[in-house]
Amino acid sequence: MERILSKQNNKVKAWAKLATKKGRLEQKTYLLDGWHLVQEAINAKAKFHAIMATEEQMQEHLADVPHGVPAFEISKEVAAHIAGSKTPQGIFAEVTLPEKTFNPSYVHDGLWLFLDAIQDPGNVGTLVRTADAAGFKGVVLGTGTADLYAPKVVRAMQGSNFHLEVLQGDLNDWIAAFKENDLPVYGSELNEEAKPYQDIHGLSAGALIVGNEGQGLNPELAKQTTANLYIPLLGSAESLNVAVAGGVLMFRLSLGN
Amino acid sequence: MERILSKQNNKVKAWAKLATKKGRLEQKTYLLDGWHLVQEAINAKAKFHAIMATEEQMQEHLADVPHGVPAFEISKEVAAHIAGSKTPQGIFAEVTLPEKTFNPSYVHDGLWLFLDAIQDPGNVGTLVRTADAAGFKGVVLGTGTADLYAPKVVRAMQGSNFHLEVLQGDLNDWIAAFKENDLPVYGSELNEEAKPYQDIHGLSAGALIVGNEGQGLNPELAKQTTANLYIPLLGSAESLNVAVAGGVLMFRLSLGN
Numbered sequence: 001m002e003r004i005l006s007k008q009n010n011k012v013k014a015w016a017k018l019a020t021k022k023g024r025l026e027q028k029t030y031l032l033d034g035w036h037l038v039q040e041a042i043n044a045k046a047k048f049h050a051i052m053a054t055e056e057q058m059q060e061h062l063a064d065v066p067h068g069v070p071a072f073e074i075s076k077e078v079a080a081h082i083a084g085s086k087t088p089q090g091i092f093a094e095v096t097l098p099e100k101t102f103n104p105s106y107v108h109d110g111l112w113l114f115l116d117a118i119q120d121p122g123n124v125g126t127l128v129r130t131a132d133a134a135g136f137k138g139v140v141l142g143t144g145t146a147d148l149y150a151p152k153v154v155r156a157m158q159g160s161n162f163h164l165e166v167l168q169g170d171l172n173d174w175i176a177a178f179k180e181n182d183l184p185v186y187g188s189e190l191n192e193e194a195k196p197y198q199d200i201h202g203l204s205a206g207a208l209i210v211g212n213e214g215q216g217l218n219p220e221l222a223k224q225t226t227a228n229l230y231i232p233l234l235g236s237a238e239s240l241n242v243a244v245a246g247g248v249l250m251f252r253l254s255l256g257n
Numbered sequence: 258m259e260r261i262l263s264k265q266n267n268k269v270k271a272w273a274k275l276a277t278k279k280g281r282l283e284q285k286t287y288l289l290d291g292w293h294l295v296q297e298a299i300n301a302k303a304k305f306h307a308i309m310a311t312e313e314q315m316q317e318h319l320a321d322v323p324h325g326v327p328a329f330e331i332s333k334e335v336a337a338h339i340a341g342s343k344t345p346q347g348i349f350a351e352v353t354l355p356e357k358t359f360n361p362s363y364v365h366d367g368l369w370l371f372l373d374a375i376q377d378p379g380n381v382g383t384l385v386r387t388a389d390a391a392g393f394k395g396v397v398l399g400t401g402t403a404d405l406y407a408p409k410v411v412r413a414m415q416g417s418n419f420h421l422e423v424l425q426g427d428l429n430d431w432i433a434a435f436k437e438n439d440l441p442v443y444g445s446e447l448n449e450e451a452k453p454y455q456d457i458h459g460l461s462a463g464a465l466i467v468g469n470e471g472q473g474l475n476p477e478l479a480k481q482t483t484a485n486l487y488i489p490l491l492g493s494a495e496s497l498n499v500a501v502a503g504g505v506l507m508f509r510l511s512l513g514n
Contacts, residue, residue, distance in 0.1 A: 135491025163493035234392025236420035241383045244504035
């Protein structure tokens with residue numbers, strides 16, 4: 001097995017570039033950091049380009065890695081450089097960036113979450129993880145939303161991107177297709193012109209849109225929905241964190257009580 | 258007004274130390290970063306030690322600051338140093354660290370959130386903000402929970418610490434006092450020995466405990482509860498983010514439908 005001890009190594013430079021969108025698009029791969037995510041990718045039969053691990057992590061996990069995947073032993077310094085953090089676990093995988101084309105006209109069932117310009121990578125990842133937990137079928141990241149394969153998004157998703165459809169797209173197209181297929185689309189708003197979310201009971205198919213952290217849902221999208229929902233705020237807080245609001249709404253829609 | 262342009266200034270050094278628990282305990286103050294939080298503190302009649310702002314922010318906001326508060330004009334470099342971030346808004350307040358003593362035996366009403374060893378400051382702050390939004394009366398930060406006045410906690414609370422009781426305490430004492438006063442205490446667990454959370458309808462008084470991000474609720478605390486609740490996970494995610502789970506449970510308890 002090749003051992004890589006220097007941050008100047010060309011492979012290390014290429015892996016570090018996967019922290020940027022430009023690097024991911026050029027190399028058509030993204031990075032998984034930590035054994036939990038690597039294992040999720042193995043279970044999902046993702047296409048592996050490389051496994052990189054410190055001596056200790058390699059000994060612990062090499063037997064579980066698919067045969068034929070190029071494996072590289074890296075120093076702790078190199079691991080920290082690739083991770084962009086001081087104390088990574090020390091095991092990584094470089095996997096193929098999914099290039100999905102998905103026509104929303106073909107959707108006839110399941111619950112979908114649409115993200116309108118969610119900027120914080122932690123919020124995006126947590127919303128995908130929560131959609132998975134709430135039994136949603138897919139998540140669509142609309143324009144202005146943090147990049148799906150940015151390291152902080154990937155970390156916060158905790159592998160949920162391997163469990164449900166996660167796509168990037170124009171929400172105008174998705175809303176139009178859902179309406180064409182008679183699937184309801186619910187926006188979420190803070191104003192009381194919207195309906196209280198408790199009015200909606202268990203739903204088997206349709207979409208929920210959550211909007212930008214500061215601006216809320218784009219008014220142009222809010223106009224196109226079946227209805228807009230709000231969560232009554234009982235105390236003095238002006239708003240909820242978008243991932244918390246999304247969680248409250250998603251579990252209401254999916255569990256229905 | 259005194260102008261401070263150097264990071265070496267002793268006042269600047271003291272403000273920067275408020276990022277640490279040691280610094281806060283020594284100086285008995287903490288730091289608010291950004292006009293929104295400063296304004297919340299003004300509305301709550303917090304005790305101000307100082308207002309620090311860049312020239313631009315001072316011009317915009319000085320008229321709204323209580324009379325008699327020492328005001329310091331700071332350079333952008335000093336602002337970034339105090340904030341510990343590159344692009345702070347540029348207005349800060351140093352306010353008195355509340356020293357609350359609160360005897361749980363006196364609690365006879367309202368909903369309370371207990372945090373058991375929640376480590377991530379963003380989660381702690383988001384949980385306090387969500388408890389506020391859900392109409393809770395107070396939040397108790399148990400042993401092992403991130404410090405209430407750490408900068409990232411303060412930022413994520415978005416001023417909710419001025420709206421409801423936020424205390425640090427031993428959850429064993431709080432659970433015992435609630436039980437003594439016939440108030441129910443619900444734990445949250447991931448195992449299915451717990452009750453589905455939908456079994457609980459609107460509650461006017463009692464407590465909800467949420468547990469550590471990785472370990473869940475401390476089993477010693479879980480034993481002492483009235484009942485433990487779980488959120489059914491419908492997809493393949495192994496767990497929910499603790500702030501999302503707390504939000505789903507709190508709105509269920511407070512809105513009751």
